[in-house]
Amino acid sequence: MSHQTVPIRFRRASTFALGWNNLLLLAAAVMDPIALVLSLWTVAYYTQGKLTPEYLILSLLIFSLTLPGIVRIQIPIWKLATSILISWLVIFALLIAFGYASGYINMFDREAMMIWLWLAPSSQFAVHMLLRSAAPSFANIQGEPKQAVIVGVNEQGLNLAYEIEHNPYSPTQLSGFFDDRIRERIGCLTEYQLLGNIEQLPSYVRLYNIDAIYLSLPMATQPRIMSLLDALNDTTVSIYFVPDMFINNLMQGRIDTVGKVPVVAVCESPFTGLNGMIKRGSDIILSILILLLISPIMIIIALCIMLTSPGAIIFQQRRYGLNGEEILVSKFRSMTVCEDGDTIQQAQKNDNRITPVGAFLRKTSLDELPQFFNVLQGRMSIVGPRPHAVAHNELYRTMIKGYMVRHKVKPGITGWAQINGWRGETDTLDKMKNRIDYDLAYLQNWSLALDLYIIFKTVTVVIKDKHAY
Known part of the structure; x- marks a missing residue:
């Protein structure tokens, strides 16, 4: 059992696989709150003729509750509709319960609330479908895909390769792997290219203008990692560490600082x-x-x-x-x-x-x-x-x-x-x-x-x- 048992639509924003440097993800993160707020404003203008203070307060509350939005761009359309409907009904039910308990609901027109009940999820579904159709444009805006290589053929490296290759919205294109073992010893590298050993990596980066390197090496190999970083000092390549299984099994794995010293939260409450x-x-x-x-x-x-x-x-x-x-x-x-x-x-x-x-x-x-x-x-x-x-x-x-x-x-x-x-x-x-x-x-x-x-x-x-x- 792992964190994969949790539906992707409910994971923390920090765990989204697309990466925050992806314009598509940034759009997905704000579309739900914006759709809900705009639908509420539309209802207010339709029923009241203007945007009154109570509607402004409600729109601020709904925006706060739904930001960042849930990324649903890769799920089937029927799951998209179901996910939107369930999430919206839960939020709407909570708003109604709070409204009755506080008396705040009496400030809103009943007809307006009934219109918003169906207009809000319809607006969410519409903007999600619009985003899917606009996805190629977002990809073009970001330019050519980044060329990347992964150092280390292991479970987390192969998982990363799978995410890159099978994510149609990823801004990254995988060139292959580097590992000091020969292909026969690795055994599991079937659909990806083995480009060479780790010593050959710096020259390969310079020759083929690689944009990103993902280091999927065990934390215990620190001297080896430091040597590789020294060899890459005269390149402009972006370098990322892929945490090994030790980090993947942590409750948080969050990076923090004590003064100027970076530390990794091994076991920390998420409620800090x-x-x-x-x-x-x-x-x-x-x-x-x-x-x-x-x-x-x-x-x-x-x-x-x-x-x-x-x-x-x-x-x-x-x-x-x-x-x-x-x-x-x-x-x-x-x-x-x-x-x-x-x-x-x-x-x-x-x-x-x-x-x-x-x-x-x-x-x-x-x-x-x-x-x-x-x-x-x-x-x-x-x-x-x-x-x-x-x-x-x-x-x-x-x-x-x-x-x-x-x-x-x-x-x-x-x-x-x-x-x-x-x-x-x-x-x-x-x-x-x-x-x-x-x-x-x-x-x-x-x-x-x-x-x-x-x-x-x-x-x-x-x-x-x-x-x-």
Whole structure:
């Protein structure tokens, strides 16, 4: 399992394969926000005859929520339409919920909102199709493709070659590979040309006017890399490092500086700086809105628990939270017992400890609703790795590599693993490993759009899920 399990439409902008020096990508990044804002302005002029302050405020909000836009230029048209529709419905639903909760919705004409509901995604689809037709023009504006070579025939080098060769919008053309091994020893270089050994690279660059070199060499070969860089000092070629598998497996791999010294983030929370503010802000706003909507349901659940079985209504269990510190997580009691010791048995199918009301609550995940108060307290997040009992953590942290990395962030009420089928009992080590892989993939690819998608998807997963009991 790797970050590839996350749909490309929800990855962070920094991971887009086209490269920010590509004009096509820059256009794709701003087209969704611009289409949504222009469609809203069109509706305002059509229904109000002018652009009033409330529409300007809403356009600023929608622009902030959707920038940078989602790159969809390489997906099939039917997937393009589906992706646009789902993303828009999630955003529109959140805007409506916020509008009702704040009373702000009363400032807008109902007819205008209904027109915008269908005009916005139609505008997005139209500009995406326009961009596809204009793609050749963007390529011509950028001039001839850059000629590039890759140094080092290995997994990451071959992955890069595949991306360059199979991306019709790439501004780069691959000439071939350089490697000190002969073709017979390499064995896997079938569709790409082996141009020579590394010592021949500087002369090849000068002779054929190569624009870019991608160094796909292990980090352990630093003296070799430095020697090569010295040999290329008198050329104008652009040189890029392709991180080896060590870097690819990092949770962040983000380059930072301490003073003037560059450092690479090996294991860091994605929720630092502005991302942390966005994550916490969205948690607070969404939790308040959701609690306002579900408060009648929570009162009914509390009464049902109180009337059908003796014991507390709310059950608190110790969990590991941010940085591995213990927190208390709240749930509606669904069992006749409240286990929180050194050994805890996970709920199983036909578990006689589960009450009749509790069975329904667990199946529908309604027992998790009190955790929205944990989110407001700052102990949890709406989306994140699901918290496990402390006893389970102590067991699995010694058995699964990278298990505790998931605790670099706050645990979540729902998560990427849960909407991909890893909800409920994890009765084997392989099942737990799969859940952890998805948790780590979420951390590697977090974005606000991914969080909104997970929240939206959770509702449909809970209705259909057969694994929770």
